[in-house]
Amino acid sequence: MSTSSYLPASTVVARPAPTARRKPSQGIPPEKRAAVESDKKAKKKELELELEAWYQTSKDLSVELSKKFGRQPEYYLRLMFSNGSKLQASRKPNAFNAWVHHKAKEVNENAVCGSATLLADIQQDSLDDYHKLSQAEKLTYVKELEEERDSRGSSVRLTQRRRKQDVKKVCEQVEDMAIASVSNFSTASS
CATH class of the missing domain: 1.20.5 (Single alpha-helices involved in coiled-coils or other helix-helix interfaces)
Known part of the structure; x- marks a missing residue:
């Protein structure tokens, strides 16, 4: 089998001109390097102190807002630092989802990674238990789930x-x- 090419073979016309070698850099002397490092550490420490003072001021403001408007201080901190619009648009858990979440944690507490029981199976197996719950028990499950979500978000x-x-x-x-x-x-x- 023969192969034919209609394009001319590529050839190297000229070699690139060699570039002059650069002199190795002298580097920063150890004394100057130590001074630069200590300056950098001092600036970083100062920045951390400033940020900590600012954060403490924000915490104090959240406590004042809590007293004035009647919500928890963490609520105002989340509004200031996290996405406030997302917080306002978030949905509250319903009793069934809170109960299923609790059951899933209970069932899969000691499960090996990758061998957890499916949520649909948990729902199917213990749906009668949910219908037997009182309103107070349902409320406790909802509160539990809300607290867990709050701890993740803040x-x-x-x-x-x-x-x-x-x-x-x-x-x-x-x-x-x-x-x-x-x-x-x-x-x-x-």
């Missing part, structure tokens, strides 16, 4: 990076609200 920001992301997100939301209010004001005045 954890302490442990890393510097996460705190920076929180600040950035809050600033973006403030900018969005400012832009929206300016655009609404300009359309209302015209």
Whole structure:
């Protein structure tokens, strides 16, 4: 079997000119490197102290808002640092979902990873138990699930990076609200 090509064979016309070798960099002297590192550590420590003071001020403000408007301080902290619009739009759990969640945790508590019982099976096996529950018991399951969700949503920001992301997100939301209010004001005045 023969192969034929209609294109000319590629050839190298010229070799690239060799570049002049660079001199190795001198590097930073150890004394200067130590000074730079100590400055960096001092700035980082100062930033952490400033952020901690700001966070403490925010916590104090949330306590004041709690006294003034009657909700828990954690609610206002979530509004300030987490996505407040998402918090307002979140759905509350119903009694059945809270009960199934509790049952699933109970059944799969000691299960090996990958061998958990299916939720549909749990529902099917113990549906009669749900119908026998009193309103008070259903309410306790709902409260339990709400507390678990709250604990997931309002954890302490442990890393510097996460705190920076929180600040950035809050600033973006403030900018969005400012832009929206300016655009609404300009359309209302015209």
